[in-house]
Amino acid sequence: MIKTWFHGSKKSSEVSDFKFKNAKTVDFRFATEADIKQLLAVEREVYEEIPWTASHFKHEINENRYACFIVAEESGIILGYIGLRWDRKHTDFHISNFIVRKTEQGQGLGSELFDNALELSKILKISKMSLEVALENRGAQGFYRKRGFESERILSHYYSDGNDALEMLKEI
Numbered sequence: 777m778i779k780t781w782f783h784g785s786k787k788s789s790e791v792s793d794f795k796f797k798n799a800k801t802v803d804f805r806f807a808t809e810a811d812i813k814q815l816l817a818v819e820r821e822v823y824e825e826i827p828w829t830a831s832h833f834k835h836e837i838n839e840n841r842y843a844c845f846i847v848a849e850e851s852g853i854i855l856g857y858i859g860l861r862w863d864r865k866h867t868d869f870h871i872s873n874f875i876v877r878k879t880e881q882g883q884g885l886g887s888e889l890f891d892n893a894l895e896l897s898k899i900l901k902i903s904k905m906s907l908e909v910a911l912e913n914r915g916a917q918g919f920y921r922k923r924g925f926e927s928e929r930i931l932s933h934y935y936s937d938g939n940d941a942l943e944m945l946k947e948i
Contacts, residue, residue, distance in 0.1 A: 796846070796892050802885065804892050807845035807857060809837050814854040815845070822875050825937065836861075836872070845873070846892050848885055855880045858889045862902055869897040869948075871907035874916075890923060897948055904948055908934060908941040920944050 796804035807815065812833045819826045836843045836859065847857040856876035862869050871893070876886045897905060908931060909916045917927075925944040934941035 797888065797895065802848050802850045802855065802888070804846055804848055804888070807833075807837055807847045809834060811845075811847060811854060812837070815847075815857060818854060818856065818875055818877055821877055827936075828873065843872070844896075846889060846896070848876075848880075848889055856885050856889055858893050860893055860896070862897075862900060866901050867903050869893070869900070869902040869905045871905060874907070886919065894948070902948060905946040906943065908943050910935065911940040911942050917942060917944070920946075 812830050815833055816826065816828075816830060819828060833845075837845065840861070842864065843859070843861040845857050845859045848855045857873065858871060859873035860869055861872050874886070874889070876889070894905075905925070906928075907920065907925070909920065911930060923946065925946040928943040928945050931941040931943055933939075
C-alpha cells in the first residue's frame with residue numbers, strides 16, 4: 777500500500793493499490809525520505825551542478841500532497857527517478873525531475889520510468905503532462921518528442937546558470 781505517500785488527500789484511495797510495471801530485475805516504487813541520499817547521489821553523478829537539495833526532496837516527499845517521485849531500484853540501488861507534481865484540478869502532471877544514472881542510460885530504463893508515470897497520470901485522470909528541458913539538450917527533447925510531447929515555448933534564462941529551457945507539453 778502506498779497510501780501514506782499521498783498524505784491523506786482524496787487521491788489516497790485512487791492510487792493506494794497502484795501497481796507499478798516492474799522489469800525483470802528493476803523494481804519501481806514511490807520514493808521515501810530514506811531515499812534522499814541516493815537521489816542526491818544520482819544527481820551528483822549526472823549533473824555538474826546539483827539543482828535540488830536534500831530539503832527540496834524532503835519537502836516534495838513528506839509535505840507536498842500533490843507530488844511524488846517514482847524510483848527505479850535494483851538490489852537496493854536507485855538507478856533513476858522521475859519527479860511529478862499535479863494541480864488540484866487534475867489538469868497537469870508536471871515532470872519536475874527525470875534522471876537516470878549514466879551507466880543505465882540508453883537501456884530503456886527512462887522509458888519504463890516514463891511509462892509508470894503515464895499510467896499513474898491516467899489513474900489520476902490527468903489530461904496533460906508538462907516539463908522544461910534545457911534548450912541545448914537535444915537528446916532529452918528527442919526522447920520526449922517520441923512520447924508525444926510538443927514544443928510550447930522557449931523560457932529565456934530559466935536555469936540558475938542563465939541557460940534557456942524549452943517548455944514541452946503532451947496531451948494525455
